[in-house]
Structures are given as structure tokens and as C-alpha cells.
Amino acid sequence: xxxxxxxxxxxxxxxxSAGSLTTWILMRRREGEPGAVLLNLRSRCNxxxxxxxxxxxxxxxxxxGTFGFYALLSFLALREFITLNPTPRGDHRTLAWVFFVxxxxxxxxxxxxxxxxxxxxxxxxxxxxxPVRSALAGETEGFLSRCAKIQWGVLTCVYFLSHLPMLLYxxxxxxxxxxxxxxxxxxxxxQMSDVLQYVFGKLYGKRKLAPKVSPxxxxxxxxxxxxxxxxxxxxxxxxxxxxPWQAAAMAGLLVLTGFLGxxxxxxxxxxxxxxxxxxxxxxxGGVLDRLDSILFSAPVFFHVVGFYFGDSMARxxxxxxxxxxxxxxxxx
Numbered sequence: 168x169x170x171x172x173x174x175x176x177x178x179x180x181x182x183x184s185a186g187s188l189t190t191w192i193l194m195r196r197r198e199g200e201p202g203a204v205l206l207n208l209r210s211r212c213n214x215x216x217x218x219x220x221x222x223x224x225x226x227x228x229x230x231x232g233t234f235g236f237y238a239l240l241s242f243l244a245l246r247e248f249i250t251l252n253p254t255p256r257g258d259h260r261t262l263a264w265v266f267f268v269x270x271x272x273x274x275x276x277x278x279x280x281x282x283x284x285x286x287x288x289x290x291x292x293x294x295x296x297x298p299v300r301s302a303l304a305g306e307t308e309g310f311l312s313r314c315a316k317i318q319w320g321v322l323t324c325v326y327f328l329s330h331l332p333m334l335l336y337x338x339x340x341x342x343x344x345x346x347x348x349x350x351x352x353x354x355x356x357x358q359m360s361d362v363l364q365y366v367f368g369k370l371y372g373k374r375k376l377a378p379k380v381s382p383x384x385x386x387x388x389x390x391x392x393x394x395x396x397x398x399x400x401x402x403x404x405x406x407x408x409x410x411p412w413q414a415a416a417m418a419g420l421l422v423l424t425g426f427l428g429x430x431x432x433x434x435x436x437x438x439x440x441x442x443x444x445x446x447x448x449x450x451x452g453g454v455l456d457r458l459d460s461i462l463f464s465a466p467v468f469f470h471v472v473g474f475y476f477g478d479s480m481a482r483x484x485x486x487x488x489x490x491x492x493x494x495x496x497x498x499x
Contacts, residue, residue: 169348171405172348172406175348175351175403176351179219180219183215183216183219186212186215187212194209218457226347226350230332233335234274234277234332236332237331240454240458241270241324241329242266242270244324244444244454244455244458245320245321247453248323248324248455251436251441254316254317255306257304257305258301258304258313260300260304261297262317264296264297269288269293269297269321270321270325272288273285273288273289273293273325273326273329274329277332279484279487280333280484281485281486282336282481282483282484283481283486285333289321289322290326293321294318294321297314297317297321298310301317319435323432323462324455324458324462326466327462328458328462328465330465331465331469334346334350334353334468334469334472335347335350336480336484337472337473337477337480338477338478338479339408339477341408348406348407349408352403352406353461353464355399356399356400356403356421356422357425358457359396359399360393360396360421360426361392361425363393363395364384364389364392364393364426365383365388366388366392367388367391367392367395368384368388368389368392371385371387371388372385372386372387372388373387374386376388376389377430380433380437381433381434384426384429384430389426392422393422396418396421396422397419397422398415398418400414400418400421401414401418409476417471417472420467420468420471421464424463424468425460425463425464427463428461429459431463432459443456
């Protein structure tokens, strides 16, 4: 285990301990039943404990366990997305292909790793397969919107999210064996940006940013929380391949893409007349409610870091030998 990574997780758990203790004290001092704000705060702290412990465990169990965990997250997120988008019986076989073929193969190509197929499997082959399979079912009513919904769910919940564990393979000269801290940096800055924007919005928010899409988002929350999260990113530069200014710039990129991701997914929820994607995480809604900002920040961060700081993924990770032995006989 990387000593710096252990220190970072120690700081996270210390912060969570302080938050839980503060919540407990506030609830003890309040006479009568605790208010809705305190109850919500307690449920959020409890949920963060579980999520932080699970995230720490994924980095302990190795790359195979990490990719398996994010494959499960993609499965749960996509399930929530499809649940809010009812599909006719004709699409059920298409969804079976999505959940049990397209999704596992995406993570297999990522875990292998086969970078070329990881990049094109979903946006090329899967996006061709989905409408073809739906057309073969013979259901024509709402065909375009049905296919678009399934493709959007696969793109965001599977393809975008799979870039997160792929950071473990990103070849960065002089940073070999430390990529878990890069994954920590992305998750920490993006999630803390969400929290800090919420806090600044509650304390100082007056001007709504997009009231019809997300009534709780304000300009004050975005600017205050974004600057604080950018400062946090700069402070974490010691654990990254970035200088403090570069870390601040990368954190600012995560703040922006995370905010836009949350805004887009909120617009999707509003179009479906839903407040949350699910209820699996007390105080936080569903799995997709916690991943909405990461879905957009993960692929952008992955490619920007790879372009400016990394080596060629396609050159470093061609088709693995074991996959070559399986597939090459078909080309002979």
C-alpha cells in the first residue's frame, strides 16, 4: 500500500468522524425531535461512511476487484436508468444483450486491457447492435426514442463510468504504480465539489442558475464551492503527477465537468418527472444520483491527463496475447 494513499484515506475518515461527531452533538443539544435538516445531515454522514469504506476497499483488493466493483456500479446505475424509462416487451431482449453482453465485454476489454477495443466497443459496435436488435423485435412505435434512451443509458452508465477504473492503467512517465492516487484525486475533488457547492448554496445562494432544471443550484454555490474544490485539488498536488498550478487547473476542470454532468442528469430526471434516480442510498437517492457528476468528469479527465501527461495508451496496451489467440483464428 502506498503510504501517501493511506494518509489521504486517514484524512478522509478523520473528516467524516468530525462530521459525525458534530451531527451527534447538534442532535443532542436540540430539544424534542430533531429537524429535517439534522436528520438529512445524519443520513448523509452515514451514507458517506459506507461509500468511503467501499471506495477504500476497491483499492485494497487490487485491479481485478476494482474493475469488478465498477462493473457492478455500472449495472446498478443502468438498472436505475432503465427503471425510470419503461420499455415495451419488444426491447427486453435488447436489454438482455445490454446487461449481459455489452456491459461485461466493456469491462473485460478495460481489465485486459485492450485499449483500442475499450474505446470503440460501445460507441461503434454496441450502438449498431442496439437498434438492429430492437428492429428485429418488430416494435416500430416510438422506435427512435426507445433506441436513443437505451443508447444514452449505455453511454453514460457504462462507457463513461468505465473510464474511472481505467485510470489505473494510464501510463504516466515517472508516476508508475501510483495511479490509485489519481483515481482518489478525481473522486475526492468531484464529490467534494458537489458537497461544497451545496454548502455555499445553502449559506449564500440567492441567484438560481437553472431553476427549471435544478432549483438547488445557484451561482454563489457554483463559484464558492468550485473555488474551494479547486483549492483542495491544488493542496492534493503532492499525490499527483501535477504541479500545484496544474493540479488546480485539473481540479477546475473536474468542477466544471462535474457540475455540467449533474445538470444534464438533473434535466433527464425532470423530463421523466422524477426527483431521484432511486432510493438505494439513504440521504443520497440512488446510485446514479451519486455518480451523475463523475459520469461526465471521468472520461474528460482521463483523456486530458493522458494527452498532456501520459504515454500512448494504444501503443502500451494493444490486444493482449490471450485475446489474440482466441480471436486471430477467425482472421486466418
